[in-house]
Amino acid sequence: MSHLKHGLNKKIGLGTAPLGNMFRNVPDEEALATIQTAWDAGIRYFDTAPFYGFGLSELRLGKVLLEYNRNDYILSSKVGRIILDEEEDKSGLFEDGRKNKLVTDYTEDGTLRSIEDSLTRLNTDHLDILFVHDLSPDFLGNEWTEKFEEARKGAFPVLEQLRKEGVIKSWGLGVNTTEPIEKILELDEVQPDLCLTATQYTLMQHEKALEKMMPLAEKKGMGFVVGSPYNSGALLGGDHFDYAEASEEKKSHARELKEIAEKHGVSLKAAALQFSSAHPAVQAVIPGSTRTDRIKEDLSALEDERIPHAFWDELISRGFVSEKAPLPKG
Secondary structure (H helix, E strand, C coil): CCCCHHHHCCCEEEEHHHHHCCCCCCCHHHHHHHHHHHHCCCCCCCECCCCCCCCCHHHHHHHHHHCHEEEEEEEEEEECEEEEEEECCCCCCCCCCCCEEEEEEECCCHHHHHHHHHHHCCCCCCCCEEEEECCCHHHHHHHHHHHHHHCCCCHHHHHHHHHCCCCCEEEEEECCCCCCHHHHHCCCCCCCCEEECCCCCCCCCHHHHHHHHHHHHHHHHEEEECCCCCCCCHHHHCCCCCCCCCCCHHHHHHHHHHHHHHHHHCHHHHHHHHHHHHHHCCEECCCCCCCCHHHHHHHHHHHHCCCCHHHHHHHCCCCCCCCCCCCCCC
């Protein structure tokens, strides 16, 4: 059993990709206020990564969490990318992040260096959970299987050893596709106990995850953290789906879900968070935001809102939710 399951007082954490200036330039005070609001609301699990703003998200998180007892919260970060002092022009998701150059590295040395660098940026002496980041076709294309072998010889045994020694409590992959998690679960030489699956087990998108990834994880006793439960905001009417521009088809899908939700007096945010966290393998859901009011909304949506069964029945009958999906109780 992973450390997360018995260390959480709530089934929700804070995903901090937006705090690395994803999609827009977030002022420091806004980012720090968001983290502080999450803490004040009782959130005690924070997930970050070197990739988020090229160190920016970790630096911001480290600034706020430094004020608190390290044993009072759970912290996960990621390995697979090294942030260099050298600078370059940026484009893409984090073009408003820091200018530091990024190197992809899943080797043993790269993994250890990544951990050391994260500890420095986060102002802490230990990490609870480490995910091997974006070892996946969406970032690496056809090269992903080659990089998977690099990690199999490098990052995986390092993290397995660190868990064995008690330096970290849990490890696994942090990816936006299902194949890499299925692949690592089929290995005999390592036993990841917690993976971060972003965008793949959500109200908008879960069929593929239910085919193989979720059953395999349950069989192996591995848990999940669900990232991007709103599929980068598309579910709530945003312009992005899975970190790219949302297609008209995805926008239409979200609108239909909204109509059904309104008919039943349900907020889509509550439906999304409660759906993702209802699966027995899911230990936490980590929506990300840079708006302080959204944090309170997320907490209330997960913990307080009651969703009528008729809502789920309609989603299933209209093909929006798989019959295989475990549904929220109540």
